[in-house]
Amino acid sequence: MGVILVHIAGTDPAPWIDELKRQDPALDARGLDAVDDPAAVEVAITWKLPHGLYRTFPNLALIQSMAAGVDHILADPERPARVPVARVVDPWMGRSMVHHVALAVLRWHRRMDWLEGQRADATWPTDVIFDADAVRVGVLGLGHLGQAVARAMQGLGFEAAGWSRSPKAIEGLACHHGPDGLRDLAAWSSVLVCLLPLTDETAGILNAGLFGLMPEGSLLVNVGRGGHLVEADLTAALDSGRLEAAALDVFGTEPLPKDHRFWADRRIYLTPHIASEINPVTATRAFVENIRRIRAGQAPVGLIDPAKGY
């Protein structure tokens, strides 16, 4: 039985190590500092492990992402190609993501920030109209999280549709695909939610060309990765009124630098990468299961295809 390495960039891994041992006392879970023999590392559970380190573990049998995305792992050019990579599949993350997106959509739809602005001079507006039928939510990315978000929006009575790179059929949900499908979906959507994996094909997908197709006064919700968004194009779309607001949880550089213009932009609902905050108990359950599977010679849950990037 090898070592289970736990590494979370910028965060103490101790609570995760404790939870792993609580759920399975036989596990030898350690942080990077406590790894004395690289050859002993069997599984690496990571968020942003410094590039070049994976290749120093000759007996590594699984790279388990602590996130739904694996771009931080695939970005390491020296990652040994023989080691399987798994993303975390945790039902709790889906619920948290659904809540985050629903809050952003309702905040925009019910004009919370505009009403808060009226408050400054104690104004009581009398002609406020909300049109729920005009809320049409287009979800980019129809994986586990994308489908959960689309279903939840339908549950709230909003229309929803989705897009993925390759064709998908999901009962009760209009699914678009490919470049033409993306344009069709953008033209239809008054809310676009990005839940795509970050790959060469999806980098920069949220750009002026896409915003230009959307109806006036729309909402953008980016809960994918910062690299999906062309930041300069977002500011231009907000200035022109094409987009009324943007809920951003992910950024090209995290933490977002103090002097970034997004902080002071009141049209941006800014959150510090918390949309689908991972739950230590339920995510650890998923990790323990994948360690068991790897040791039994089975494929892990959430195994990704490095060629596709997700």
Place this chain on the structure above:
Amino acid sequence: MPAVLFYSPNDSAEAWRQSLAERIPGVDFRAWPDVGDPADIGFALVWKVPPGFLKQFPNLKAICSLGQGVDHIFADPELPRGPHIIRLVDPWMGRAMAEWVLLQVLRFHRQGPEYEALQRRREWKSLPAPETATRRVGILGLGALGAEAATTVAALGFDVAGWSRTRKTIPNVTSYAGPEEFEAFLARTDILCGLLPLTPETTDLMDAALFAKLPKGAFVVNSGRGGQLVEGDLLAALDSGQIAGAALDVFRTEPLPQDHPFWAHPKVQVWPHVSAQTNADSGADQVAENVRRVFAGEAPINQVDPDRQY
């Protein structure tokens, strides 16, 4: 056929004239002040009529509120005793109210005010996220609006209970009933959502005594009626920390007076009575059906018991 009188300081007479004309060809629709002979009026469609107004129509068969609430009708000391009192149960309103309640629940649950403040301070910091399944939402009033709000919030994974005068059976919602179960309901409620009709029994219901029975740090939402909330008691409970914050859509005086302490209070979000608006299109089906029934001598639907006043 007798005439239909329309009176409302808030709603569009033209929208209602059109909606009713489409459903009742040849309807004699008279918008105040163009009433003609008061003896022609057989059906009154009203919102907030002045006291003594309704007694001038000798042949009135029914008085229908333009909203879910009928307290504005019963507030008239000279209300004629004969006519049926009807309220509007508009399916669109139920959905709009559920949206609004969910927005308040999600904003508090996901620490919206704290993250909004962090953005203003340019601070990148994730806060500990409480588990959804342990967040207890309590809906005060399980009528048509309360039941739909409860179901909507429960569908997103929250622990939801409701309190009403009589026991209700709603999937995934725990029912507390009557005065003897009121304290137990309050003791298990972290987010209290007021959705009661205003009656002599519910006037001043949300007072210091009620706040003291909630767990410390509870959140208060009210979209029932302003008369149910003792505003000074809420301010004191916010100061002491017993109540963490409040989102209010209804007030004792509307519009909220310019010098009211709620306007500038950092822990209170003020909404200008927009949680659920009446929609002429969806409400008209029900009004048209009741006009037909009343003029045919049949009992109307959604009649109010004058003794209970709801």
